[in-house]
Amino acid sequence: MPDHDRDVDPEGAGTPRGGTAPTSPRVGxxxxxxxxxxATGDVPATTVATVDRSSTDAGVDGxxxxxxxxxxxxxxxxxxIAGGLVLIAWGLLGSVTGDxxxxxxxxxxxxxxxxxxxxxxxxxxxxxxxxxGYEAELEIDGQRLPVTRLGELELEPGEQADLPPTAVFxxxxxxxxxxxxxxxxxxxxxxxxxxxxVIFWRAAEGPDSARSYTWSFDVI
Numbered sequence: 235m236p237d238h239d240r241d242v243d244p245e246g247a248g249t250p251r252g253g254t255a256p257t258s259p260r261v262g263x264x265x266x267x268x269x270x271x272x273a274t275g276d277v278p279a280t281t282v283a284t285v286d287r288s289s290t291d292a293g294v295d296g297x298x299x300x301x302x303x304x305x306x307x308x309x310x311x312x313x314x315i316a317g318g319l320v321l322i323a324w325g326l327l328g329s330v331t332g333d334x335x336x337x338x339x340x341x342x343x344x345x346x347x348x349x350x351x352x353x354x355x356x357x358x359x360x361x362x363x364x365x366x367g368y369e370a371e372l373e374i375d376g377q378r379l380p381v382t383r384l385g386e387l388e389l390e391p392g393e394q395a396d397l398p399p400t401a402v403f404x405x406x407x408x409x410x411x412x413x414x415x416x417x418x419x420x421x422x423x424x425x426x427x428x429x430x431x432v433i434f435w436r437a438a439e440g441p442d443s444a445r446s447y448t449w450s451f452d453v454i
Contacts, residue, residue: 339447341365342362344361344363345361346359346360349451350449350450352452354423354428355453356422356423358414359413359414360374360413363407364409366407366408367436367437368408368434368437369408369434369435370403370410371432371433372412372432373431373432374412374420375429379400379412379420381400381402382398382400382401383402383403384403397413399415399416399418405437425454427451428452430451431446431448433446434447
């Protein structure tokens with residue numbers, strides 16, 4: 235058949251009508267001459283994607299994360315705070331409020347200053363309140379104090395009692411006390427720790443049945 239009778243695609247630059255469409259171009263970058271894929275060195279798109287992803291994975295998995303340096307100052311501060319919390323907890327557990335935790339005889343209702351007081355004054359008054367029917371004497375820092383009993387003082391009618399500088403026992407309330415003052419066996423308490431011993435007994439049984447209780451306090 236003559237050549238002029240062949241259908242020619244006006245836009246196909248000589249592509250026969252109804253013929254096979256040209257193949258898609260290869261994706262890649264030009265390679266050096268003589269490469270295995272031809273003079274252009276094109277690499278298939280699937281190969282390029284695999285190479286790029288492999289290199290990315292190698293950068294994530296193969297790389298080492300930088301190690302954080304230990305802040306010694308922060309560590310020291312943490313240790314100090316932890317030690318302080320331990321001391322606070324220990325103090326709360328070992329603290330005593332009022333008469334709690336004191337193994338005091340049942341015959342003694344209250345006393346002042348309390349056991350292990352740490353802020354007693356130099357003129358602190360010593361007071362021991364006993365159950366009714368008890369009598370007592372006081373000994374401070376190893377020194378036995380003379381005792382004056384209320385009700386045995388000779389007073390004129392209307393005269394106010396002037397207590398002597400001794401330990402004073404009130405039999406109506408079973409209370410014995412001592413106030414450091416001028417002329418007393420102890421005029422004031424020196425700074426530091428002091429020890430008090432109360433000797434007590436039932437009035438109906440007499441001093442031969444006496445018991446004692448000792449405690450200490452600190453003067454500022």
